[in-house]
Amino acid sequence: MSITLIRKTFLLFAFLGMMAFVNAQEMWGVVNGNYAGINSTMINPSSMMHSKLYMDINIATADVFFENNAFYIHKEDYRPLSFLKSDAQLPEYGKDDMPFDYYRNTQRKNIHFSIRALGPSFSIAQRDQAFGFQTAFRTVVSARDIPYEIIPFSYEGLDYRPQHNINYNDDIMLISSMSWMEVGMSYARNVYRKGPNYFTAGITIKKLLGYAGAYLDLENIDYIVNNDSTLNIRNIRGELGYSTGSMPAGQLINGKGFGVDIGVTYERKKKYSQSRRSKRLCKQPYEDYLYRIGISFLDLGRIRFRSPAAQHDYNDVGTFWEHIDTVNFRNVDQFTQMISEVLYGDPNASLTSNRINVVLPSALSLQLDVHFRNQWYVNVTTVLPVKTGKAYIYRPAQLAITPRYETRSIEINMPVSLYDMRRPRIGLSTRFLFMTIGTDNLLGFFNITDFTGFDLYFSLKFNFLKGRCRPSPWHCDYHQIRSL
Numbered sequence: 369m370s371i372t373l374i375r376k377t378f379l380l381f382a383f384l385g386m387m388a389f390v391n392a393q394e395m396w397g398v399v400n401g402n403y404a405g406i407n408s409t410m411i412n413p414s415s416m417m418h419s420k421l422y423m424d425i426n427i428a429t430a431d432v433f434f435e436n437n438a439f440y441i442h443k444e445d446y447r448p449l450s451f452l453k454s455d456a457q458l459p460e461y462g463k464d465d466m467p468f469d470y471y472r473n474t475q476r477k478n479i480h481f482s483i484r485a486l487g488p489s490f491s492i493a494q495r496d497q498a499f500g501f502q503t504a505f506r507t508v509v510s511a512r513d514i515p516y517e518i519i520p521f522s523y524e525g526l527d528y529r530p531q532h533n534i535n536y537n538d539d540i541m542l543i544s545s546m547s548w549m550e551v552g553m554s555y556a557r558n559v560y561r562k563g564p565n566y567f568t569a570g571i572t573i574k575k576l577l578g579y580a581g582a583y584l585d586l587e588n589i590d591y592i593v594n595n596d597s598t599l600n601i602r603n604i605r606g607e608l609g610y611s612t613g614s615m616p617a618g619q620l621i622n623g624k625g626f627g628v629d630i631g632v633t634y635e636r637k638k639k640y641s642q643s644r645r646s647k648r649l650c651k652q653p654y655e656d657y658l659y660r661i662g663i664s665f666l667d668l669g670r671i672r673f674r675s676p677a678a679q680h681d682y683n684d685v686g687t688f689w690e691h692i693d694t695v696n697f698r699n700v701d702q703f704t705q706m707i708s709e710v711l712y713g714d715p716n717a718s719l720t721s722n723r724i725n726v727v728l729p730s731a732l733s734l735q736l737d738v739h740f741r742n743q744w745y746v747n748v749t750t751v752l753p754v755k756t757g758k759a760y761i762y763r764p765a766q767l768a769i770t771p772r773y774e775t776r777s778i779e780i781n782m783p784v785s786l787y788d789m790r791r792p793r794i795g796l797s798t799r800f801l802f803m804t805i806g807t808d809n810l811l812g813f814f815n816i817t818d819f820t821g822f823d824l825y826f827s828l829k830f831n832f833l834k835g836r837c838r839p840s841p842w843h844c845d846y847h848q849i850r851s852l
Contacts, residue, residue: 395431395808395825396783396795396797397770397772397796397797397798397799397825398429398797398804398825400735400747400749400772401745401774401799402420402774403419403420403424403774403779404419405421405424405829406426406486406489406491406554406829407424407486407827409500409502409570412629412633412663412664412733413500413554413556413570413571413572413630413664414569414631414632414662415556415631415633416491416493416498416500416556417493417498417558417568417570418633418635418657419498420654420833421491421831421834422493422494422650422652422833422834423490423491423493423649423832424491424829424831424832425490425829425831426486426490426502426827427488427828427830428485428486428487428827428828429485429826430484430485430486431482431483432482432484432824432825433821434480434821435764435788436479436480436820437471437475437477437791438471438479438514439468439469439471439519440470440471440820441459441467442459442469443815443816443818443819444815445459445815462523462524470519470520470523471519476513476516477515477519478511478512478514478788479509479514480508480509480510480511481507481508481509482507482508482509482729484506485505486502486503486504487502487505488503489502489504491554493649493652495652496557496561497556497558498554500555501552501553502554502572504549504552506548506549507546508544508729508761509545510543510545510729510761512542512543513541514543515538515541515589521593526595526597526693527595527596532594532595533592533594534592535591535592535602536591537589538586538589539588540586542583542586543583543584544581544726544759544760544761544762545761546578546581546761547578547580547581549576549579550575550576550627552572552574552575552627554570554571554572554629555571555572556568556570557569557570563640564636564637564640564658565634565636565637566635566636566637567632567633568633569630569632570630570631570633571628572628572629572630573626573628575626576623576624576669576671577621578611578621578673579621579622579623580673581609581611581623581726582610582611582726583607583608583609583759584608585606585608585759586606588603588604588606589604590603590604590686591604597690597693598690599689599692600686600688601687601689604682604684604686604711605684606682607681608680608682608704609678609680609724610677610724611623611673611676611678611724622676622677623671623672623674623677623726625670627667627668627670627728628665629666629668631662631663631664631665631733632663634660634661635657635659635660636659637657637658638655638656638658638739650832650834650835651835651837652834653835654833656739658739659737659738660735660736660737661735662733662734663734664732665732665733666730666733667730667731668728668730668756669730670725670726670727670728670757671726671728672725673724673725673726674723677722678701679719679721679722679724680707680708680720681718682711685711686711687711689710704719724759725757726761727756727758727759727760729753730754730756731763732754733751733752734750735747735748735749736748743773743775744772744773745773745774747768747772749767750768751763751765751767752765765789766786766787766788766789768784768786769783769785770782779798779799780796781797781798781806783795783797793808793809793811793823795807795823796810797825799827802828802829802830803828804827804828805824806826807824807825808825809821810823
């Protein structure tokens, strides 16, 4: 594998991330409503207690997301529907006819890609407590604060003369990725009830099974690209870890760990809370509210990957690297050995451990949900990244204001959000009975702006309403089936 092939592979991955039908990282149309059920635990595990459902069964909820400020397709060249055709003509940019272009400003670049698939899961709510079980698969790739000059070198190659013989001295940059499976148990309970005031607390404990993880944490890189074959690394200080090496045949799991979500919610009821209990889950009444306020910490935890894994440390070293355009290697282990040989004169000098830890994309979330009138609600939710370890996956900050119309049969959400607290987006989602489909970036379907990401999510589930014990209109009982 050559440096040129690495460059093209990186760019191809970025393009495929944009063109894959990716969807919303937080799924505002799925997690906030009174029919969210088990899906509400993704934003606050105590929310199960405030659902209109006494039981919720999730069949599948899909969540994939991509957004960046480095690469894009010009708005006049972006035709999302025509790109689906087998004979689609993709745009061509640059000397290599790439299907996307790059921004030529001097801002730091951020790239975020995530997949979250919630599998068979359920929740059951009683008067004073609720239980939940969930399974999920997740993949996250996050690149934060990439120096601007890295993007032209990746796109154009080291022969990009406008950036030759310039001393670049960059500080903190973090690139991290991980794929893992989760099996979680959720529990929520009423901790205080008096009059119209209602406090609940909830927790989700997740067993984490890691497939692969990697990170590059650079504290400083000082370098000059003299020409297309010479790289003067004046100083580099940072850490590289990965677990993507060859594993024994049949082994998929290479890391294990635990994760925790915790949250509390205060709810102001419209009336005094009822004290009567019901022996049947379906007969318990739903108590309407004026507003509710929640706070939660999400994805606290980490996964430890063991051998085959490797951690490499680079402590203020440098080199004058000639003929870099001719290097070749077959895998990541050979690559790190080559770097160690060049920097230290020993292929194993940079290796410091055969274990690595990758921290989950932890976040603090605040929620406010107001019952405006009748079937109309307004939700305000913010998600703020929290650094809980060194090799952590960054979770972009978001602020969303979501008015919604909500009934048993239909629900419509129109989130207006700030992605990374800078980029405004408008979304739309619709639920009909047990099927939800939506986007948090509606403009991504049209060529109104440059194409930098795409947003689409869906959820398929069955739920059972509090205070309703008879079969739902779309269900048939045993006698009805026999009569057919």
